[in-house]
Amino acid sequence: MWIEDEYKESKDNPLHKEFGIWSNTRYILGKILKYRPEVVALLLLGMVCSSVLSYFWGIFGKYVIDIIQAGLTEEEAVGRLIRIVLLAGVIACLLNIGSVLSDNLIWYRFIYVRMQMITERIARVLSLKYELIERPDVLDVARRAEQATGGNMNGVEGVMRYMQMLLTSLFTVGVTFVAVLVLDFRLILALIALCVIQFLYYRKIVEKDKKEVWDKLSDSWRKTDYMERVTQYCDHAKEIRLFNLSEFLSKKQEDTYRYKEEKWDVHYELWFKNSFVTQVANVVIKALIYSVLFFAVFTKDLSIGNFTLFLSLSMAFSQALLDFLQRFGDYKRASLETDDFRSFIELEIDDDEKDCIEIPMADTYEIEFKNVSYKYAKSETYALKNLNLKLKPGQKLAVVGLNGAGKTTMIKLLLRLYDPSEGVITLNGTDIRKYRREDYYRLFAPVFQNVEIFAFLMSENIAMHSRDKLDRDKVKECAISAGLEEKLGSLVKGIDTPLTNVVEDDGIDLSGGEKQKLALARALYKGSKIVVLDEPTSALDAIAEQRLYEQFDEMIGEKSAVYISHRLASTRFCDQVAMFENGSLVELGSHDELMEKGGKYADMFNVQAQYYRDNPEEQLEGQEVEKVG
Template sequence: MTFKESKDNPLHRDFGLWSNTRFVLNRMRKYCPIVFLLAFTDLFCASVQSYLGGFLSKFIMDTITIDLPLAEKQHRLIIIIIIGALVALAFSFARIIAGSMVWPRYIYIRTGVIHERVAKAMRMNYALLEKPEALDLHQRAQNSTDGNNNGFEGMMHLMQDLGKNLFTTIVTFTAVLVLDFRLILALTVMGVLSFLYYRVILKKDKKEVWDRLAPVWRKSSYMARVTQQPEYAKDIRLFSMVPFLLKKQRAVFETREERIDYHQDLWNRNMLFGQAMNVICRFLTYAVLYFAVIREINPMSIGSFTLYLALANAFSGALIYLLQRFGDFNRASMEVDDLRSFLEMNSESTEDLLPLPETDSLELQFHDVSYRYPEAEKDALSHLNLTLHPGEKLAVVGLNGAGKTTMIKLLLRLYDPTEGLITLNGTDIRKYPREDYYRLFSPVFQNVELFALPLAENVSMLPMQETDREKAATCLREAGLADKLDELPKGLDTELLKIASEEGVDLSGGEKQKLALARALYKGAPVVVLDEPTAALDALAEKQLYERFDRMIGKKSAVYISHRLASTRFCDRIAMFMDGRLEEYGTHDELMAKGGEYAHLFDVQAQYYREHPEGEEDAE
C-alpha cells in the first residue's frame, strides 16, 4: 500500500480515493453483505423514478393529440394511467422497503467500525497518549465515525447516490444526444464547471474548517469534563475559578464560531454558483427545444417535447448532482483518511513474534537503557543497567523526578527505550506480543481509577460471567476491604460510581488503594509492581502496608516504588535513582554501610518511621 504523509499532522496519512473506497466496501462485506443488494435496489428504483414521469407524460400527451374517437382515447388513457400508476407504485414500494432496510444497516456497519476505533484507542501505544498529534488524530477519527452524512458512513450513502445518478445520466444521455449533441456538450460543460467550483469549496472547508477544528473539539470536550466532573468541583469552588474557566471556555467557543461562520460563507458561495449554473442549463434546454419545435428543425410531437424536456432536465440534474456527489465522496474519503490513519497509527507487525516463555522463573534485565521524552532536552532515564531476578523483591527509591516512574513504564512496556533494550529471560521484550507481555504484571498505580461496573468486575477486570466471585471476595478481604464488602447491600454486585446506576457507590481514597491491591492479588501475575499507590498515606502507614502486601504475594517477583527509603528496606535489593541515573544499588545493609546518598537520605527520613513518640522503635 502506498500513501502520502500529510503536512498538517506527521501521524496523518493520505490513502487515496480508491483505496478508501475498497476499505469501505470491505467493511460493508465484513459486517453486513446483504446491504449491497438492498442499496442496489434502492438506487435503481430511485433512478427510474426520476424519468418515469417523462415517459408517462409522453404517452398521455400522444394519446390526447392522436386522431381517434373520444371513447377510444378515454379507454387508452385509463389503461395508460392505471399501468403507469401500478408501475410507479411498484417502484415506490420497492424503494421504500429497500431504503428503510438500508439505513439501519449502514448504522450497524458504522458501529462495527466504531468498535474498531475504540479498540485501537485502548490498545494504542501508551506513549502516543502524550502526543498532541495523536490526540488530534483520534479526535478526527472520531469525527469520521460519529456522523451519518460524513466520513465512513457518508461514503456508503454517497456510493448509493453516485450509483443512482450515474445510472440516470447514462440512460438520459442517449435520448438527449438524439435531440442535439450540442446540448449534451453544453450541459456537460456547465456540470463540470459546477463540480470544479464545488471541489474548491470542499478542499477549503476540510482544510480551513474541519481540520483546524479538531483541536478545538478536543479542548471543548476537556472543558466540558472539567466543569462537570465531581473531582474538579472542590478546586473550582474553593479557588473561585468560575470566571477564569468561563473565560477559557468562551475563547474555545469563539474559535469554533469563527470557523463555523467561515464554513457557512463557503457554502453560501457554492449555492449561488450552483444556482447560476442550473439557470443556464434550464435556459439552454428550453432554447434547444424551442428551435427544434418552433423552427421545425427537428419536428416532434407535444408528447415527444414533454419527454425530451423531462429527459434533458433529468440529465442535467443527474450530471450536476453526480459531479457534486463525487466531490462529497472525495471529502468523505479525506475524512476516512483520518480514520485509517488512526487505525494504522503505530501498528506493530505480528510477524516473527515469539510466544512468552511458559515458566514463572522470569528474569528481566535493562541493558544500557535510556529514555527521552519527545522534545525534552535531556534523558529522563540514562544508561540504566539493572536486573530483576526471579522471585526477587526490588525496591526502586529516590526523590520525585528521579526517574522511578519512567523506569517502571519502560519495564511494563508502556514506553519503549530510546536507546538500549530490555530482555525477558535473555530475549528482547519487543519480540513478544505486547498484550501477552502485559499479562506478566499485576500493577498498582498511584492514581487508582474506578470503572462504572459492579464491584466484582472492578476487582477481576473481567466480565461477570468470567469472574471467580469467591476469589474476588477473598482478594477484597485480604486487601483490607472486608468491612466495606460486608456493609454493601448488594455485596460484589454493588455498582461503583453513579454514572451507570443511580445506586452506584463511590469509594474513599484509601478504599480505592485497597481495591487496587485486590486487583493485583486477583490477577496473580508472576511480577507485581507497586508504583507509589500509598503516596497519600503517612510514612509509617505506607511501610506497614508494603510489608503486609509483600506477605500476601508470597514468592512472586515484585518491584516496589517509593520516595520514602525506609518503606522498602525489607526488599532483597534496593535501586536508588537520582537525576535519571541509577546512583546506588545493593541491599539495605550494604547501602547503609557504604555511607553514600542512600544512607544520608535514610537518616534524614528515619524520624518519620518511629512508632512511638519516645522513639522506642524506629526504622533502624
C-alpha cells in the same frame, strides 16, 4: 464541501498514507460485503428506482399526449388512457416502494458497518504495544481514525452515503445523456458548461465560507464550550459566588456569542448569494432547454408528446449532473478522511513476536538488567543509562529516587511495556524479547499509583474477568485480605455491586483508600510470581503510607516484589534498595548498608525520616534527625 488544506497537517505525519479515491471506494465496498452484503442490492435498487422516478412522469406524459393526439374514438382513447394510467400507477408505486425500501433499510446498515469498523479500530488500539501509544505520531493517526468513524456524512460512513447519492446521479446522467444527445448535441455541451460554472461558483462559496467563517470560528467554539462549562457546571460554582463573578462571566459569554452571530451573518449572506446564482442558473438552463425544444418542434416536427419527454429528460440530466459534481467534492473529502482510518488500521509496525518460545514453568524467576539503556522517541538524552540490576527469586527490591530519576522508566522496562534501546533484560537467563508479551505479562501483578476503576461489577474489577469466568470465593478472599471486608459488609450486593454510576444507576464510587485496597485485591487475585507496587500510596500521609506498605509486605509473603517510591516508607523491610538519580543507578544495597555508607540514600532517608514516625522527637537508627522547616 472538500477543502484539501484541512488535511495538510495529517499528510505531514509520516505515518499517514494516501490511498486514493478509487482504492477507498473498493475498500469500503469490501467492508460492506464483509459485514452487510445485502447493502449492495439495496444500493442498486435505490439507484434505479430514485433515478427513474426523476423522469418517469415525463415518459408517462408523452404517452398520454400521444393517445390524445392519435385521433382515436372517445371510447378507444378513454380505454387506452385508463390502461396506461393503471400501468403507470403500478410502476410508480413499485418505483416508490423500491426507493423507500432502499432508503429505510440502508441507513442503519451503513451505521452497522461503521460500528464494525469502530470495533476494528478499538481492537487495533488494544493490540498496539504500549510504547507506541505514547508516540505523538501514532496518537495523531489514532485520533484521526477516531474522527473518521464519527458518523453521519463524514469519514467512512460519509463514503457510503455519498456513494449512494453519486450512483443515483451517475445512473440518471447516463440514461438521460443519450436522449439529450439525440435532441441536440449542442444542448449537451451548453448544459455541461452551465452546470460546471454553477459548480465552480458553489466551490468558491464553500472556500470563502471556510476562510471567513469556519476558520475564524474555530477559537470561538472552544471559548463557547469553555464558558458553558464554567457557568453551568458545579466545578467553579464556589468561586463564582464567593468572588461575585456572575456579571463578569455573563459579559464574557455575551461577547463570545456576539462574535459568533457576526460570523453567522456572513455565512448566511454567502449562501444566499449561492442560492440566488443557483436560481438564475436554473432559469437559464430551463430557458435553454425550452428554446431547443421549441426549435425542434418547428424544424424537426417534434411532437408535443416527445416535447414533454425530452423536456423531462433534459431537466433530469442537468439536475443530476450538477448533483454529481457537488456531491463528488464531498465524496472526495470523505475519502480523505477514510485515508486517516486506513492509515491507522494498516499501520506498519514491526512484528517482534515471531518465532517466540514458551516461558518455562518454574517456581521462581530471576530477572536481570544487563547494560540496559532507554531513550524516548525524539529525545536526545537517555531516560535510563547503562543499568545493571538483578531481581532474585523471592527478593523484595525498593526502587527509590526523586521525581524524574528514572524509576518509572525502569518499571516499564521490567514489565516490558518498553523494550530497551540498548542492552538486554533476561528472565532466568533468557532475553525476555523471545517470549510473547501476553505470556510475560502473566508473571506480574502490578499495583499502580493511579488506580483505574472500570464501570464493571466490583468482582469483575478484582478478577479482571467477566462474571461467568471468575472465582467468586477467591474474589471475596482477596477483597477481605486487602482490607475491604468492612466495605463489602456495607453493600447490599456485596461483590456484585457495580462501580461508578457511568453505566449503572446504582453504581458506587470508592474513596482513594478503597481504590488502593481494590488494586491490591486485584493483584492478589492474579496471583502472579512477581508483585510490582508503583507508588500506589502517593495520596496518603507518610505514616499511613508506611503502615500500608507493611500490610502489603505481609500479604505478598514469599513472592518477589518491587516497591517504587520517591518516599522511603517501603525501604526498611526490603532486601535491597536501588537508588536512582538522573537516569542512573547510583547506589545499591540493603537499607542498613546504605545508611552506613552515608551517601545520597542516607541523606534522603534522614530528611524524610521524621514524617514516618508517630513521635517526631524519637530518634531513628540511633541517629540525630535534623528537623526540616
